[in-house]
Amino acid sequence: MAGGGTTVFSRDRTCFSRPATTPYPWEKKIARAKQSAPDRFNGARVVRYDYHDALYHCAKRRMRLPTVEELKAVFAFANSGNGTATGNRYAIVAPKDDLRYPGGLYGWGGGSTYWSHTFAGNRVHKVVNLAGGQVSIDHDAHRNYVSCVR
Incomplete structure (x- = not known):
């Protein structure tokens, strides 16, 4: 299936989409939108x-x-x-060696940060590491994972 499929996680009526596992057909012209190497946290691509x-x-x-x-x-x-992500049955990211969640529950990668829309300065926005919950700042030109919300 192209892209991230259906919404798989919901919190306070905000629905989060699973990160895309392959570029959508309309993204073929976006040279930077490419499938990553296997995620170092759980092996998801x-x-x-x-x-x-x-x-x-x-x-x-x-x-x-x-x-x-x-x-x-x-x-x-x-x-x-x-x-911790490994100790809870609701974890959305899980290490590849955790047999309870092969490939990470829902296939969410945990080895990269996720973009937020929260502004942090000139050409930088806040990002969140869903493997550990840390918030940091990243330059807009860097590539990170994306979960969209509705």
Whole structure:
């Protein structure tokens, strides 16, 4: 299946799409929208986008980029059991050696950060690592994973 498929995770009436695993047909002209090498965290192959391509990707799907607060809420909810991705049956990212979640639950990659729409300065936006919940800042030209929200 092209792209990220159906929405698979919902929190407070905000639906999050699974990250794209292959570029959509309309993204073939976006040279930077390519499937990544296997995710070092769980082995999933996820498409990574720069910030502006991430905006386009979500808009084309009639969705939007999440805020950093929404991504933090997803991490907190998904890991509410004991605070680690490996210890909770709701974890959306899981290490490849965790037999309970082959390929990571829902196929979400955890080895790269996820773009948020939260502005952090000139040509930089906040990103969230869903493997550990850390928030940082990244340059718009760098490529990261994308989950769109509705």
